[in-house]
Amino acid sequence: MNSPDEQHRSGFACLVGRPNAGKTTLTNALVGEKVGIVSNRPQTTRHAIRGVVHRPGGQLVLVDTPGLHKPKSLLGQRLNDVVRDTLSDVDVVVFCVPADQPVGAGDRFIARQLREVRAPVVVVVTKTDAASKKQVTEQLVAASSLVEAxxxxxxxxxxxxxxxxxxxxxxxxxxxxxxxxxxxQTTDEDVERQLAELVREAALEKVRQEVPHSLAVTIEEMIRRPDPKRGDGELVEVHALLHCERASQKPMLLGRGGEIIKAIGSEARVGMETLLGARVHLDLHVTVLGEWQDDPKKLNRLGY
Structure with missing residues (x-):
């Protein structure tokens, strides 16, 4: 319980930064559990993810956003819109600048956007474990010059x-x-979106070349029933579609003899069973959805 003169605090903090600046990893660390998927691929996060930090004297709602970038598609424009919409309605902004990469045009672009934001800005130099002490010191100085923090x-x-x-x-x-x-409650993400993201996270680790940016995942059906192998347990059947943009990308996701899609399923299933607290039967299929990143109707269908 708070003392009578100690007021409870609550509000929203938005994490912004260029793609692959460590925003989701930081969000997960602050919440104390995984609320967003992580990959070393830029633009892994494709929508605003809320993670809730509970404390005796306050509740901090973190909004992890896609990386602000120069868009090359309608999807990219919509991701930037998500960030700008979020920035207009938060109590504090967390500007993430990675320690292991020099400050660049992307960081300066974001700093210019933040000049229009009324909320106070905290600059966080992330990934200090991946940089030397000298690099971290230099980055703290460089980051301090980007924006009034x-x-x-x-x-x-x-x-x-x-x-x-x-x-x-x-x-x-x-x-x-x-x-x-x-x-x-540690996140407001619905279960189906979390399941789809677990599949996409596993796929991002298994495929190379141009496929990651062209990949979207939807959950077509989720069926819960008693688990025949566990008397008091539950079996959840999850049917998911992996959407790529070109026919040439489909074999990359399937792999020789289906080895890639099987590996994606095995990895995703582990996360799903942890999330659902039940045994999972995961059924994955790959489909081609031509040039979906620039098609408004297809983007809407995929939830972007």
Whole structure:
């Protein structure tokens, strides 16, 4: 319980940065569990993901957004729109700048966007575990010059370095208010979207070349029934479609003798069973949805 003179704080913090700046890894570390998929491929995150941090004196709702970038497709434009819409309605902005890469045009582009935002900005130099002390020091100086910031904090989400300090800082910047989500809730992502993202995450690790940017996943059906192998358990049948843009990409997802699609299914199933707390039968199929990244109707169908 809070003391009478200690008010509860609650609000939203939006994480922004160029693609592959470590936003989702940091979100997962702050929440204390996986709420978004992670990959070393740019533009892994394709919609705003909310992760909820619960504390005795406050509730911090993190909004992990797609990487702001120069769009090359209608999908890219829509991802940027997601970020801009989110920025207009949060209490604090967390600008992620990776320690292991020089500040570049993408970072400066985002900094210009943030000049129009009313919320205070905290600059976080991420991935300090992947950089030398000299690199981190230089990046702190470079990041400080990008935007007028309330604080500049170096963090390693992988090692947990300064994650708690960042959490304290962000909660302290929130307005006073009651909790916004129930105590047991750590994300507002619906289950089917989480399942689809687990399949996409596994696929991103198994395929190369141009396929990752051209890949989308939808859950076509999810059936729950008693598990015949476990008297008090549940079996969940999940039927998913992997959508690629060109016929030449389909064999890359299937692999010789179906070895790639089987590997994707095996990896995704582990995450699904953890998420659902049940045994999962996963059925995957690959389909070609021509040039979906630039087709408004297809983007709507895929949930973008």
């Amino acid at each position: 309330a604080e500049v904090v170096p963090v390693s989400a992988v090692r947990g370095d300064q994650v708690e300090l960042l959490e304290d800082l962000l909660v302290g910047m929130l307005p006073e208010g009651p909790p916004l989500y129930p105590e047991e």
